[in-house]
Amino acid sequence: MPPMRIGGEYGSRPVERRMLEKLNASSIDSVERYDWDELVQEDRVHRLIYTDPAIFNLEMTNIFGAVWVYLGHESQIPANDDYITVRLGLRPIILLRDSHGKIRALFNRCAHRGTTLCRKDKGSARIFTCPYHGWSYLNTGKLRAVPWPDGYACDFKDAKYNVAQVPHVDSYRGFIFATLNPDAPSLLDYLGPITKPIDEWLDRQPKGRIRVCEANRLKYKGNWKLAYDNSGDGYHVVFSHRSLLEMENRQADVANKGMSYYKNSPDTAPMYIAYMGNGHHFKDKRPNIERRAGGLWAVEGPAPGSEHYAEALRRRFGAKAEDILDLASSEPVNINVFPNFSLLGNHIQVFEPISVDETDVTWYGTAVVDEDGTLDGAVGDINALRMRTQEQFPNFGEVDDLANFEEIQRGLACREDEWIYMHRGLGIPGRVKTHANGIITAPATDEVFMREYIKEWKRLMKATPKLAAQREP
Amino acid sequence: MQTAYDPAISSYYVNDGLYRKLVEDFTDWQREELVVTAPELRDHFRLLIEREARLLDELRFDDWLAMYAPECIYWVPGTPGGGDPRREIAISFDDRRRLEDRIFRLRTGYAWSQAPKSRTVRLVSNVEVFATREGAARMVRSNFLISEFRVDGTRFLSGWCAHRFVHSAERWQIQVRQVNLIDCDRNLRNPSIVL
Numbered sequence: 001m002p003p004m005r006i007g008g009e010y011g012s013r014p015v016e017r018r019m020l021e022k023l024n025a026s027s028i029d030s031v032e033r034y035d036w037d038e039l040v041q042e043d044r045v046h047r048l049i050y051t052d053p054a055i056f057n058l059e060m061t062n063i064f065g066a067v068w069v070y071l072g073h074e075s076q077i078p079a080n081d082d083y084i085t086v087r088l089g090l091r092p093i094i095l096l097r098d099s100h101g102k103i104r105a106l107f108n109r110c111a112h113r114g115t116t117l118c119r120k121d122k123g124s125a126r127i128f129t130c131p132y133h134g135w136s137y138l139n140t141g142k143l144r145a146v147p148w149p150d151g152y153a154c155d156f157k158d159a160k161y162n163v164a165q166v167p168h169v170d171s172y173r174g175f176i177f178a179t180l181n182p183d184a185p186s187l188l189d190y191l192g193p194i195t196k197p198i199d200e201w202l203d204r205q206p207k208g209r210i211r212v213c214e215a216n217r218l219k220y221k222g223n224w225k226l227a228y229d230n231s232g233d234g235y236h237v238v239f240s241h242r243s244l245l246e247m248e249n250r251q252a253d254v255a256n257k258g259m260s261y262y263k264n265s266p267d268t269a270p271m272y273i274a275y276m277g278n279g280h281h282f283k284d285k286r287p288n289i290e291r292r293a294g295g296l297w298a299v300e301g302p303a304p305g306s307e308h309y310a311e312a313l314r315r316r317f318g319a320k321a322e323d324i325l326d327l328a329s330s331e332p333v334n335i336n337v338f339p340n341f342s343l344l345g346n347h348i349q350v351f352e353p354i355s356v357d358e359t360d361v362t363w364y365g366t367a368v369v370d371e372d373g374t375l376d377g378a379v380g381d382i383n384a385l386r387m388r389t390q391e392q393f394p395n396f397g398e399v400d401d402l403a404n405f406e407e408i409q410r411g412l413a414c415r416e417d418e419w420i421y422m423h424r425g426l427g428i429p430g431r432v433k434t435h436a437n438g439i440i441t442a443p444a445t446d447e448v449f450m451r452e453y454i455k456e457w458k459r460l461m462k463a464t465p466k467l468a469a470q471r472e473p
Numbered sequence: 474m475q476t477a478y479d480p481a482i483s484s485y486y487v488n489d490g491l492y493r494k495l496v497e498d499f500t501d502w503q504r505e506e507l508v509v510t511a512p513e514l515r516d517h518f519r520l521l522i523e524r525e526a527r528l529l530d531e532l533r534f535d536d537w538l539a540m541y542a543p544e545c546i547y548w549v550p551g552t553p554g555g556g557d558p559r560r561e562i563a564i565s566f567d568d569r570r571r572l573e574d575r576i577f578r579l580r581t582g583y584a585w586s587q588a589p590k591s592r593t594v595r596l597v598s599n600v601e602v603f604a605t606r607e608g609a610a611r612m613v614r615s616n617f618l619i620s621e622f623r624v625d626g627t628r629f630l631s632g633w634c635a636h637r638f639v640h641s642a643e644r645w646q647i648q649v650r651q652v653n654l655i656d657c658d659r660n661l662r663n664p665s666i667v668l
């Protein structure tokens with residue numbers, strides 16, 4: 001029997017939508033009256049896309065629901081019955097590995113009257129029992145039992161009493177994504193060419209594996225797109241992060257630590273920004289770094305334990321230590337998968353919208369995994385050091401960007417000044433290159449990735465996806 | 474720990490030994506039989522903790538750092554109970570050099586998260602002193618409430634601190650300060666002040 005779909009021609013909210021249409025209610029009307037081509041132009045976008053609650057509301061369907069959204073990493077649910085609680089847009093989700101090993105994203109919502117079933121951040125459970133009236137469910141989402149069933153005339157074998165779940169859940173090399181859109185392409189097709197930098201990011205780790213190890217959890221009062229706009233922005237670095245650049249070079253003989261290569265003329269440096277389709281983009285700063293063992297470690301800023309671990313590893317491993325030290329150093333890339341996932345340095349960064357002007361930005365740390373001893377016992381040392389190098393940027397860099405995002409949101413209260421420009425690089429012959437595979441590249445400070453991803457955003461906002469949850473039959 | 478290196482310039486003391494001892498020292502230390510009741514001693518540590526709060530409120534970072542041992546740790550765990558900093562990310566885990574980095578950055582004038590600077594007042598209370606197995610060290614627990622005003626309003630950060638004091642150069646110096654925010658495992662807005 002094929003899995004049952006909830007909702008019909010109106011997508012996931014048929015009743016809500018029919019009622020609103022009948023009432024000619026403003027919340028649905030105002031968005032449908034928008035001329036998206038006027039709001040998103042070639043060189044600029046309208047302030048409303050960052051400030052209008054109705055647009056945000058539509059994004060929670062047309063973006064956070066209709067495209068593949070990152071939910072978590074497989075290392076966070078390593079064993080059967082493990083779960084974490086996350087969000088898909090605003091929907092509370094239990095991301096779990098069921099008792100048979102299948103990864104599922106259950107709506108954290110009791111089929112009876114809507115209570116969240118699970119209130120913990122993580123754990124292990126075969127059964128979720130609703131705290132309100134005691135309905136219990138298997139971790140496949142199937143209803144297991146209801147208290148005092150004699151009081152019901154219905155047939156509880158009806159699929160409608162199982163917990164609703166996200167129908168499409170898939171992972172790419174450990175990264176778990178989900179979508180409610182039956183017409184979405186496969187995850188692999190959605191990711192497209194950005195899988196190449198993702199592969200390279202993973203393959204520099206032993207056996208191509210990582211483990212998520214807690215996070216720097218941050219929040220700002222601003223629209224979520226301010227973070228995505230920033231994720232490939234090479235223009236802001238020396239200005240927004242000036243205090244960090246000065247700090248990490250305060251003791252250096254040569255000021256080349258961290259992102260110092262942005263100083264002088266970043267546009268003539270070999271690094272570049274690439275737009276990869278479907279809203280994804282990739283800033284590749286690796287060409288700026290000397291390609292040799294220890295090349296990354298040489299420009300890593302100072303961290304607690306740097307000298308001790310570097311010397312101890314060199315004493316023990318000789319020349320091989322340089323490769324090992326590179327594992328504790330930041331990989332100079334920003335790999336951004338629309339709408340909410342970035343790999344940068346050694347972090348997995350996740351953007352989670354809360355409201356039109358509030359967003360969580362979580363920087364998950366990653367550790368090296370070395371089950372078969374490739375690192376010859378150095379894994380503990382390298383992770384101890386890697387934890388400390390990863391804490392640096394959220395503490396001393398990201399906080400300043402977030403302050404600037406908040407100040408953008410404040411600035412955008414000026415209603416009569418409507419436009420936000422993203423035209424750096426536009427119209428300069430030969431600056432932006434489109435390659436045979438459709439990838440667009442430009443110098444590192446170019447805003448072409450913003451212009452391209454926001455075009456994709458516009459296309460998605462114009463669409464009418466028919467989202468649907470699903471239940472076990 | 475005696476080294477020939479200046480811990481403000483290079484970091485040798487953050488090593489396996491330190492991490493192991495840190496996790497050990499910060500596990501199961503608040504035991505009834507170890508509570509120090511002598512009023513003079515309790516009062517002495519209470520004064521030190523109140524002084525630290527005042528110095529931070531007044532942004533007197535040099536005087537504040539002088540209260541710390543040369544080889545010190547400022548640790549803000551991201552998991553309740555502290556976790557194991559060798560295996561997981563903390564909100565902050567600073568050695569002396571990184572603490573000096575932190576202060577240097579705030580003074581550049583370009584730390585936008587602190588321009589304009591926050592104004593803070595800290596309340597510290599419930600100070601309890603605990604003996605340790607080593608005679609020359611004391612653990613002190615205190616609760617804190619930081620009111621922080623910045624740009625668009627006042628917010629409150631609260632939690633408790635664990636100070637590890639060591640007696641050296643004829644005074645009690647802070648060797649480790651663990652700052653336990655009650656919401657340490659939640660997303661925090663602008664965590665840019667020294668807590």
Ligand code: FES
Pocket residue numbers: 110111112113114115130131132133134135
């Ligand atoms: S709401 Fe869950 S059992 Fe009633």
Ligand SMILES: [Fe+2]
Pocket residue numbers: 230236237240241397398401
């Ligand atoms: Fe930045």
